[in-house]
Amino acid sequence: MNIIVPIKQVPDLVEGLEIDDSGKDLNREWMKFKLNEFDDHALEEALILKEETGATVTAIALDSDDVDKALFTAAAKGADTIIKVTGVSGTGLSSHEAAKALANVIGGMSYDLVMTGVQAIDDRDGQLAVLLAHYLDKPHVSVVTSVTVAGDQAVISKEYGGGLVAEFEGTFPMVLGIQAARQSPRYVPVAKVRQIMRSASIEEVAAGDVGVSSGSDITKYFTPVSGGGAEMIGGSAEDQAAKIVELLKSKGIK
Amino acid sequence: MSNQVFVITEHINGQFDDSSFEMLAMGREVASATGGELVAVLMGHNQKDLASQLGAADKVIYADHESLANFNPQAHAKAASAIVAANMPRVVLTAYSSQGMEMGPAISVSQNMPLLAYVSGISVSGGSLTVVSQLYGGKMNVESQTSAGHCVMSVLPGAASADAGRKDGAPAIDDFAVDLGGLTIKFKQLIEPDKSDVDITQQPILVSVGRGIQNSDNLPMVEELAAKLGGAVSCSRPIVDSKWMPKTRQVGKSGLKVKPKLYLALGISGAPEHIEGMKDAELIIAVNSDPKAPIFDFAHYGVEGDLFDIIPALTGKL
Ligand SMILES: Cc1cc2nc3c(=O)[nH]c(=O)nc-3n(C[C@H](O)[C@H](O)[C@H](O)COP(=O)(O)OP(=O)(O)OC[C@H]3O[C@@H](n4cnc5c(N)ncnc54)[C@H](O)[C@@H]3O)c2cc1C
Numbered sequence: 426m427n428i429i430v431p432i433k434q435v436p437d438l439v440e441g442l443e444i445d446d447s448g449k450d451l452n453r454e455w456m457k458f459k460l461n462e463f464d465d466h467a468l469e470e471a472l473i474l475k476e477e478t479g480a481t482v483t484a485i486a487l488d489s490d491d492v493d494k495a496l497f498t499a500a501a502k503g504a505d506t507i508i509k510v511t512g513v514s515g516t517g518l519s520s521h522e523a524a525k526a527l528a529n530v531i532g533g534m535s536y537d538l539v540m541t542g543v544q545a546i547d548d549r550d551g552q553l554a555v556l557l558a559h560y561l562d563k564p565h566v567s568v569v570t571s572v573t574v575a576g577d578q579a580v581i582s583k584e585y586g587g588g589l590v591a592e593f594e595g596t597f598p599m600v601l602g603i604q605a606a607r608q609s610p611r612y613v614p615v616a617k618v619r620q621i622m623r624s625a626s627i628e629e630v631a632a633g634d635v636g637v638s639s640g641s642d643i644t645k646y647f648t649p650v651s652g653g654g655a656e657m658i659g660g661s662a663e664d665q666a667a668k669i670v671e672l673l674k675s676k677g678i679k
Numbered sequence: 680m681s682n683q684v685f686v687i688t689e690h691i692n693g694q695f696d697d698s699s700f701e702m703l704a705m706g707r708e709v710a711s712a713t714g715g716e717l718v719a720v721l722m723g724h725n726q727k728d729l730a731s732q733l734g735a736a737d738k739v740i741y742a743d744h745e746s747l748a749n750f751n752p753q754a755h756a757k758a759a760s761a762i763v764a765a766n767m768p769r770v771v772l773t774a775y776s777s778q779g780m781e782m783g784p785a786i787s788v789s790q791n792m793p794l795l796a797y798v799s800g801i802s803v804s805g806g807s808l809t810v811v812s813q814l815y816g817g818k819m820n821v822e823s824q825t826s827a828g829h830c831v832m833s834v835l836p837g838a839a840s841a842d843a844g845r846k847d848g849a850p851a852i853d854d855f856a857v858d859l860g861g862l863t864i865k866f867k868q869l870i871e872p873d874k875s876d877v878d879i880t881q882q883p884i885l886v887s888v889g890r891g892i893q894n895s896d897n898l899p900m901v902e903e904l905a906a907k908l909g910g911a912v913s914c915s916r917p918i919v920d921s922k923w924m925p926k927t928r929q930v931g932k933s934g935l936k937v938k939p940k941l942y943l944a945l946g947i948s949g950a951p952e953h954i955e956g957m958k959d960a961e962l963i964i965a966v967n968s969d970p971k972a973p974i975f976d977f978a979h980y981g982v983e984g985d986l987f988d989i990i991p992a993l994t995g996k997l
Contacts, residue, residue, distance in 0.1 A: 438948070441971060442819055451819070466920075521787075521794070543780075546815045549823065551784045551794040551833065555756075559788035564753045564864050568777040568933070580867070583752070584933045585691060585777045588872030588926050591750065595864040602780070604933070605920045640793025641810070641825035649813065649820050649973065655965060655981030665982050666992035669964060672980060676962055678884065678941050679908065679997065 426480035426574065426597075428471045429534065431527050431541040431553065432499065433515060434458040434491050438546070444646045451646065453516065458491040460498070462610075463542025469606035470572055471540050472503045478574050480537075481505045485530065487523055489515030493627060494618070501613045501621040512632040519639035520550045526632040527553075528560035537597035538579070543568055543604045550639035554602030566593055567602030680829055682715030683768035687759050688733065689778045690723070691750065692869070695732060698774035698836050703735040703844030705801065705834060706772050710737075712803035713769055719850070722758050724748035727852065734848020740766075742855040746862055750778050753864040756785035758857045763790055765855070770801075770808070771831040777933070783833045793825045796833040797951065816950040817973035836932070836955045876927035877911050883940045884910025887930055887957070888918060891946015891967065891986055895923040900990050901945065907997040913937065915947050931956035945986045949974025 436442060437457040445452040471482045483506040484499035486492045492515065496507040513526045531539060539561070544552040558565035570590070571582040583591045584604055658668045673679040684706045688699040703719065710717040719736035721729060724747050730739040740762055746754040759782045763771055767790075773783040775797060787794035799820070800811040807826045813835060814821050879885060886905040892898065898912075905912045912928060919929045930937055932952040942960035946967060947953060954977055957963065965978035966989050975981040982989060 436815070438816055438818060439969075442815060444819075520796075548796055549812050549814060549821055551787060551796045552780055555781055555784035556788060556794075559785055564862075565756070565781065565785075566752050566864065567780050582870075583777060586696070586933055587935055588929070588933075589691065590870040590872075592867040592870060593751070593864050594867055599864070605916075609921050640827045641795060641823040641830070643821055644809070644824050645822045647820050647822070649817065649976055655963075655975045655978040657975075657981045657983060659983075662984055662988035662992045665984055665989060666996050669980075669982070669993055670996045672964070673908075673941070676941075678962070 426474075426478055426538070427483070427536045428474060428480050428538045428540060429483045429485055429531055429536045430464070430468050430471050430499070430504070431539065431557070432464040432468060432484055432486050432495055433461050433523070433545060434489055434495055435461045435545050435547055448645050449643045450517065456490070460495050461542050461545040463544060463603060465610040466606040467540040467542050467603035468499055468502065468504070469608065469610040470603050472611070473607060474572060474574060475503060483508060485510065485527065487513055487515030487518065487526055487632070496627055497622050497625065498613060498618050500625045501618045502611055506628065507625065508628045508630055510632050511629050513635060520548050520553055520556055521637045521639050522635050524553055524556035525560050525635045525637045527557055529633040529635070530630050532561055537577070539598070539600040540603050543602040549643070550641065552602060554600055558600035561600065563598050563600050564595060565600045565602070566595060568604045569601045570605050571607050572601065680767045680769060682713050683718050683766060684710040684713065684715055685718050685720055685763065685766070685768040685771045686736065687720045687771065687773045687779065687782055689750070689774055689776060690726075690729060693726065693729070695729070696774065696776065697841040698776055698779070698834070700735070700841040700844035701836065701839045702772040702774060702834050703733070704841070705839035706770070707735060707844070709770055709801055709803060715769055718768065720759065720762055722747045722755055730850060730852050731847055732845070733850055734846035735844045736850050738851045738853060740853045740855050742857045744857055744859050746859045749866045749869070751862070751864060751866045752781040753862050754859050756782050757859060760786050760789040761857055762855055767829065769829050773831065773833050775833045775835050779833055783831050787831045792829050792831050793827050794831045794833070795823055795825070798832045798834045799838045801832065813951055816948060817954065818971065835951055837958065873925070873927055876925055879911055879913045879928060879930070880935050880937050882911040884908050885913045885930075885937060885939045885941070886910055886943045886945065887913040887915070887947060888945050889915040889947030890917045892918070895921070898923060900994070904990055904994045907994055908941070910941070915953050944974055944978065945990065947974055948972050949977060
């Protein structure tokens with residue numbers, strides 16, 4: 426069984442986001458990136474399936490800032506092959522273009538499952554998994570929390586609200602949007618990634634003709650002020666705690 | 680292309696999700712601006728009677744098929760795309776939900792329509808639509824314009840009032856015959872959530888913990904605080920995914936929707952998927968070390984600080 430796992434880097438929210446001078450994009454100059462956490466779950470579920478069934482796992486990413494590190498980390502965790510799609514810049518690319526570029530490459534490969542994260546924080550024009558499925562003309566299940574393989578089929582759990590889960594049975598090939606792996610994504614020490622960088626190599630494949638777009642233009646970025654904002658309680662931790670207790674008393678809660 | 684506004688409704692176990700009514704409310708405003716008809720799309724099997732709850736729409740298009748009896752990503756994506764293809768509406772609203780996320784992108788690619796996700800607002804002026812999307816975990820809004828004429832949107836829960844779109848009635852129903860041969864994905868069963876744990880939807884006081892807690896060894900101090908307050912501990916999704924707390928304690932989109940008297944959020948950033956589950960709490964107090972955390976936009980009171988200082992201080996004073 427062959428599993429392909431598209432992964433991508435997203436801005437690390439811990440760093441804070443800044444709007445650039447045009448007002449229509451983020452300032453990406455000092456941006457720090459990290460792997461999309463849901464892609465990390467997709468990779469984890471694929472690696473669990475590899476351990477269970479002997480599947481081969483291929484991690485694939487569009488060329489973008491810091492992507493080599495993400496691919497080598499995937500290899501250090503257990504991906505058999507790592508591929509970088511060249512000729513497009515993945516940073517800030519629309520989901521439609523990303524999906525089409527990946528479909529061009531994946532369409533020429535042999536696969537049973539494509540597993541990617543259910544969403545990313547910058548999917549302005551839609552989540553990758555289902556877009557990719559339709560460019561590949563393959564069926565899809567998204568918001569997936571477990572995959573159990575038997576022969577050329579898999580039983581897939583999909584989550585709804587309130588803890589309700591639906592089970593589906595699907596025949597390969599198909600595309601899955603992974604919400605959460607069965608266990609927390611594994612950790613790999615930096616030393617192991619460095620070691621893999623010396624032994625493994627990234628295969629480069631050209632994206633070919635992408636020819637699609639998001640169909641919309643960004644007119645501005647702005648920071649939200651949704652709920653009007655909280656009244657902030659200042660002071661030392663002791664002061665803050667005392668004020669919370671006062672507040673609870675005044676509301677009749679304590 | 681028509682001037683219609685389509686709402687792709689969703690139901691599970693014969694119950695519409697609130698998001699369907701919210702989209703009808705939002706769709707009505709868009710339809711008034713475009714001068715078009717508001718059409719609710721209903722898919723199911725022997726479930727035509729559900730249309731009587733869709734009185735906010737001018738018309739219902741109903742597709743009946745065995746494979747639509749329960750939601751099936753492949754069947755519903757195909758049927759929704761076929762219904763859109765036959766009418767080419769100006770705007771198609773799908774929910775940012777487990778079901779909607781399978782249909783919006785499908786319609787976009789198959790009908791070559793632009794798609795905008797995490798939509799919190801839409802305005803129409805002349806030929807173009809201006810749409811606001813909430814991105815980066817609620818930390819940044821992005822406004823987009825599409826002049827393509829038509830567009831699919833994935834609408835954030837809470838973007839409009841469900842009550843404004845919840846109206847019984849007898850809208851005209853157009854039956855739509857759909858061909859769903861060759862499906863390779865089959866629905867097996869629905870698995871109901873565990874009901875043996877504390878029901879956090881019934882608790883008046885919730886002390887809710889997020890990834891800021893760092894690891895499970897730090898949970899006892901949260902439990903101690905909750906006990907002092909006479910409340911229960913709830914949490915954000917990553918805490919459940921890490922197996923530190925059971926699913927029954929998860930608040931949010933894929934967890935439970937809670938409305939306690941007090942919701943004390945500790946080290947929770949306030950991603951839209953979490954906000955969806957707790958925004959209606961009577962009193963929200965948030966503790967977070969990041970002054971720009973989106974949770975402060977929704978909380979009534981905010982404490983910028985380290986939860987490892989605030990929790991013991993607060994527990995000591997109760
Ligand atoms: C389909 C779907 C459904 C989802 N459903 C849900 C759901 O039901 N519920 C849910 O919660 N999420 C859900 N999510 C996940 C959601 O997108 C976020 O990833 C999640 O809510 C983030 O949880 P968090 O706030 O605990 O973690 P983070 O976003 O990582 O935030 C941690 C916060 O802790 C703060 N912090 C760190 N250290 C400290 C400290 N010492 N003191 C004080 N503050 C500190 C940080 O500043 C940060 O704001 C869903 C996602 C998808 C795609």
